[in-house]
Amino acid sequence: MKEMVCIRCPIGCRLTIRREGEEIQVSGNGCPRGREYAVTEMTRPVRTFSVAVRVAGGDRGAVAVRVSKPVEKRYIQDIARIARTLLISAPVSVGQIVVKNVCGSGADLVAIAAVGCEKTL
Numbered sequence: 001m002k003e004m005v006c007i008r009c010p011i012g013c014r015l016t017i018r019r020e021g022e023e024i025q026v027s028g029n030g031c032p033r034g035r036e037y038a039v040t041e042m043t044r045p046v047r048t049f050s051v052a053v054r055v056a057g058g059d060r061g062a063v064a065v066r067v068s069k070p071v072e073k074r075y076i077q078d079i080a081r082i083a084r085t086l087l088i089s090a091p092v093s094v095g096q097i098v099v100k101n102v103c104g105s106g107a108d109l110v111a112i113a114a115v116g117c118e119k120t121l
């Protein structure tokens, strides 16, 4: 038996999950989304997350990027490792794809902030 809080809406139902073989029973959910959340968490948990990527020639040295859609948790460490090695050039615009299909996850790394070019005198 496992317990978790559904995070699909602010109500935060307390879910109880019982797994017997392939069968997953969920109780405590106030709507069908709670069951869907619990089953996904038990079988193929996904997350969205953001990370910083270094920028060359920018008015800031880094930009925040985010995965374009939830990715399986097993990809997170590899994506973070790749992001730490990246050095992209300014300017960077919001929504710019920094890495397509990062680590084969099916998600892109997308800039969520803009970085202008470094001012020169």
Ligand code: SF4
Pocket (backbone or CB within 6 Å): 006, 007, 008, 009, 010, 011, 012, 013, 028, 029, 030, 031, 032, 033, 034, 035
């Ligand atoms: S089970 Fe439904 S009502 Fe309860 S927190 Fe999840 S989404 Fe909200």
